[in-house]
Amino acid sequence: MSATELTPPEAARWAARAGLPLAGDRHGQVAVIADHIHSVVSVLRELDFGDTPPAIAYRMGEENHDAAV
């Protein structure tokens, strides 16, 4: 196990801190899937973002829920 992989009790603690208490029988499965997701998304740490802003759009005065480019 690498230093960044979650143990089942760590997964339970992280989930609880995120506001999602997990039943005891869920800790192991959630740790495995969370680790897999982490391994996929952590490749983005290679990128040099410079001043690039996130692509989340916020437009003043827009109240509807439609998507916006």
Add this chain to the structure above:
Amino acid sequence: MRPYELSLAAAADAIRARRVSPVELVDSVLDRIEQVEPHLRAYVTVTAERARRSAREAEREAAAGRFRSPLHGIPVGLKDLIDVAGTATTASSRVRAGHRAETDSAVAARLTAAGAVLVGKTHTHEFAYGLTTPQTHNAWDRDRVAGGSSGGSAVAVAAGTATFALGTDTGGSIRVPAALNGVVGLKPTYGLVPRHGVTSLSWSLDHVGPITRTVEDAALVLPVLTGHAPGDPAGLPNHRPPSEGDLSGLRIGVPRNYYFDRVGPDVEAAVRRAIDRLEALGARLVEVEIPMTRYIQAIQWGLMVPEATAYHEKALRDTAGLYAADVRILLEAGALMTAGDYLRAQRARTLMRQAWARMLQEVDVIAAPAVPATAVRAGEDSLTWPDGTVESVSDAYVRLSAPANITGVPSLSLPVGRDRQGMPIGMQLLGRPFGEASLLRVGHAYERTEPARELAPAV
């Protein structure tokens, strides 16, 4: 030809010429549902009474010479994430038991105003979080997956139990089932079609769009969804793509990386044949290099996973046991992603959008496979590629779709043949933002070189 077999364009012509009445068309589709739906399970709910009532109204208007749009009297199925006032939006989930939508979604309201007739709500992979739609069977082979998440919509259109349908697409959920069932799926430009009243999977990636029998049919539905009323003096007089098939002067990008990697041999051969056909129609083929491919899955997951979990936050705390196991575990694990990872995905999305904009200055349209493989047998979880790599079916089905979700560019999937087992193969056409007209023009030109496609056997 029986009315349920008509494409939307043919049905619209027949209704306008008073050769077929909306009542005849809707009755024919409802009869077809009765005949094949037990084998397919494309629908959560069939709204037969409501459909017959709407058809009678459409018929009265037609008799008085009033035609609201090309969709007047045309039977439509809506993915069961799309609100229709007074009916349940189940999302094919036990979590939504007892649900009732109070108002129409924007797209449902526009379809009703255009005279379309709702025949039912179609199955989705639960809350659109999956690529197979396990309740539903493929229209060409009941032992194979429908694809997803808009599996019910694609199967209904392929089998003649809806003349057209709407789906949603967050990582291929319109284009994948369209390709796997041999029909046309259009994921429009991000933001072009309103999502108000449509259950979200991931706000950054969700799109609503049509699933149809032909490209021409998709061209008839899109203006209604975008709010271009046919009677509007400022609107386009005719939404059909140009009938001439000449593609002279058009530059079609053929990816030299990514889109043809780890693709089944029958899929690659069929798509390359279709691209050659586009060249024969006058298009100039230009090799393109797809940018940032190493980061596509990371961006897709980095956006979708935490956004899906956020949407379901309350239900996960209250009724987690009601979700299917595959969806529940993803939603739970999503709670453990950090804000830093999410922001990196959002910033990488900006970079990828910019890189695609540069690439799309060199070509008008990109042509590629829609899905690397055809429909797998139900229960198959993974694919093994000739290079020895093993890939989950859902990762494979999303792989070639995700770039258009991340960048927001429009993408049209259309059938270009079948594999040696007889399963349909889809080609994907990608264009510049708001460049739907180019995709529809190229897709229609290709279709005109082919004999009319038959409905799926569906038994």
